[in-house]
Amino acid sequence: MSEVIVTTATELEKFLDAAVDRAVSKVTQKRQLPILMTLKRTADELGVSYSTVYRASKIRGFPVNHDFGHAMVVSDQLLEWIKSRSNYDLVYNFGS
Numbered sequence: 001m002s003e004v005i006v007t008t009a010t011e012l013e014k015f016l017d018a019a020v021d022r023a024v025s026k027v028t029q030k031r032q033l034p035i036l037m038t039l040k041r042t043a044d045e046l047g048v049s050y051s052t053v054y055r056a057s058k059i060r061g062f063p064v065n066h067d068f069g070h071a072m073v074v075s076d077q078l079l080e081w082i083k084s085r086s087n088y089d090l091v092y093n094f095g096s
Helices: 009-030 039-046 050-056 075-084 088-092
Strands: 036-038 072-074
Touching: 036 039, 036 075, 039 050, 039 072, 072 075
Parallel strands: none
Antiparallel strands: 036 072
16 A cells, blocks of 8 residues: 555545545446346345245336346346335435
8 A cells, every 4th residue: 555645635535536436436346237137146136035036026017027038137127126115215315
């Protein structure tokens, strides 16, 4: 690790912004989901059983696609579907 000398608040802010950007980039690269996931991969990513995801795939509005011969979950729509069915807004947008 190299030493960094910061002399102004602006330099400190730029340094911290760059460090945060690098950290966020590393995390998002590691947790990048594919566009389509099998039901098994979806279960693994969510930390639930395959049967739970299979049952959820039968719920109207669950983002599952059967165009490729077997059920595939659309990952970005899955995240939105989960948010819409949870108290996400109540928790994260409280008072806004």
